Amino acid sequence: MRHLLLLLTAVGLLCTPRQVHAQTVPDTYIQEGLTNNLVLQEKRIALDQSLLALRSAKSLFLPTTWLEGQYTLAQGGRSIDIPVGDLLNPVYQTLNQLTNSHKFPQISNVSEQFLPNNFYDVRVKTTLPIINPDLRFNRAIRQQQTQLAQYEIDAYRRELVKEIKVAYYSLLQASKAVVIYQNAMEVVQENLRVNQALQRNGKNLPAYISRSESEVQQVESQLQQASNNVQNAQAYFNFLLNKPLTDHVDILQEETDLVMPALLESDVKGREELQSLKLAAGINTLVDRMNRSYRTPRLNGFVDLASQGFDFKVNNKSLFYLAGVQVKVPIFTGQRNQIRIEQSGLEGKAIGLQKKNTEQQLELSAMVSRNNAVSAYNSYLASQKQLQASQQYFRLVDKGYREGINSFIEFLDARTSLTNAQLQTNIQHYKVLAALADFERQTASYNFK
Missing domain, CATH: 1.20.1600.10 (Outer membrane efflux proteins (OEP))
Incomplete structure (x- = not known):
């Protein structure tokens, strides 16, 4: 038709x-x-x-x-006690006796807190x-x-x-x-x-x-x-x-x-x-x-060019770089992909x-x-x-x-x-x-x- x-x-x-x-x-x-x-x-x-x-x-x-970048101020919190005085004072005392001098003074134990105080961390981050x-x-x-x-x-x-x-x-x-x-x-x-x-x-x-x-x-x-x-x-x-x-x-x-x-x-x-x-x-x-x-x-690849330290100091010890790769492989997704x-x-x-x-x-x-x-x-x-x-x-x-x-x-x-x-x-x-x-x-x- x-x-x-x-x-x-x-x-x-x-x-x-x-x-x-x-x-x-x-x-x-x-x-x-x-x-x-x-x-x-x-x-x-x-x-x-x-x-x-x-x-x-x-x-x-x-x-x-x-x-x-970030800058942190901290006071208190968890800390770690380092017995520096207990370890070194006997040695210093012996050295003073041997040298008949006071060149090696007595030092105190140190307590260092985990949270950094007056600390900066600046990074230039790149991902590809x-x-x-x-x-x-x-x-x-x-x-x-x-x-x-x-x-x-x-x-x-x-x-x-x-x-x-x-x-x-x-x-x-x-x-x-x-x-x-x-x-x-x-x-x-x-x-x-x-x-x-x-x-x-x-x-x-x-x-x-x-x-x-x-x-x-x-x-x-x-x-x-x-x-x-x-x-x-x-x-x-x-x-x-x-x-x-x-x-x-x-x-x-x-x-x-x-x-x-x-x-x-x-x-x-x-x-x-x-x-x-x-x-x-x-x-x-x-x-x-x-x-x-x-x-x-x-x-993915990444590179960080950074500097971190205390009191805004920048030197050879504060500067560093960090590079690496990241991989992601699916294992189980509940059959959502199917x-x-x-x-x-x-x-x-x-x-x-x-x-x-x-x-x-x-x-x-x-x-x-x-x-x-x-x-x-x-x-x-x-x-x-x-x-x-x-x-x-x-x-x-x-x-x-x-x-x-x-x-x-x-x-x-x-x-x-x-x-x-x-x-x-x-x-x-x-x-x-x-x-x-x-x-x-x-x-x-x-x-x-």
Whole structure:
């Protein structure tokens, strides 16, 4: 059934004319929207955050150096008694007797407290990871996440371009509707003047005057509503561009016909959503590999350049360095690592299913969008034929009414039919352009400059 629908759509496109009277959106407005839109600015901040996270992940491979110092004052606490006097005084006494002198005085026992008093310890500490697979996987994951943020920005940019185009077409449609109602106003006002002149000459009924005045009031109301639609469309368009809602919008004159492709290809492989899911699968693979690397020992090196002593003295005895390595090998973790591995495996399966489902949804959306474009174009062609018939019919009835051949009711019916045909053609005209903008979005075919 799906292939049959594709074939029928292709045949329908091949059999229809290939020209659509188009109005292009000025590139300046699209560029303003891509630069100034608030949501897009917010997403760019998220990208900047991802870039900073990547820089942080890369910096973990570099040595870490910092200054660390402390100074302590202490009194009391545990102490150790050292019997220096008891050990040396007998020796000193014997030496004094042998030398018949007092060169060796008696000394007292010493009691040294454990807590250092008036003691400083200043170190310049440096650590460096030697073996740590987590750092390598973390850097790769951050790189993928940065690209993921970029894809999210690109996806919103495409959506914003479509919204800007559709909003611009809505503004053009509303503006043209105002012109149509203004032309209708001239017709009904002229009709009112004709009926008033005929009544003054005794050739018309008062009811015709009342009906003509009612027609004028009705068109005035429609014209006012159309003017409000222009203001609303202008406000929304400026909102997308992050500009004051009442800013003037340049409406370009209609350009040459747009050549519509003979066969629209609904290829969705370029959609950022699919690229994001591919990246998500890659990130999950990295997470799984990181979880499986838990058996690899973590090895770090460290170096301390330091000085410590009492009374802030710095000399050869206070200066020292301390270097070494630290190793960490997991022995038992309660199977937490195995659970993480199973979780990443299930997450990978879920991402695969999500990718397949998203791809089918995008293909469906592209097919529907293409069919809508074809349907809108065919409706536009039909509305053009209806407009031509209404214009011809109105000219005949208007001439006949002025000559007294056609009735007033026929004139009103012809005028209403003409206005409705003009409005319908206007609507279908911009429906085609909006449908093409949507198809451009669904197939990610807009080329960013």
